[in-house]
Amino acid sequence: MSVPSPCINLCRMSPDTGWCEGCQRTIEEITRWSRSTDDDRRAILAVVAERRTRLAAASPAVELRT
Numbered sequence: 001m002s003v004p005s006p007c008i009n010l011c012r013m014s015p016d017t018g019w020c021e022g023c024q025r026t027i028e029e030i031t032r033w034s035r036s037t038d039d040d041r042r043a044i045l046a047v048v049a050e051r052r053t054r055l056a057a058a059s060p061a062v063e064l065r066t
Contacts, residue, residue, distance in 0.1 A: 003041035005033060006048055017055075024051045 007030075010022030018026060025033075029044050036044065 003038045003045070006045060017051075019051060024048045024055070 006023040006025065007020075008022045010020075012021045013019070013027065014021050017024075020026075020030060023030075025044065025048060029047075033041065033044070
């Protein structure tokens with residue numbers, strides 16, 4: 001089974017981080033996703049998880065969608 005996209009259809013790039021506010025991926029990661037292997041997708045998701053952790057620690061009042 002293919003690794004599902006983390007996209008939640010809240011596609012807006014943050015000027016502060018350069019990440020999508022919905023999925024926390026960069027433009028490069030988003031455009032590369034459809035051509036990525038499952039291993040590459042899992043690597044992107046690991047980076048996204050780390051970003052979400054850092055973002056939540058910096059802004060505890062912000063609720064992240066998963």
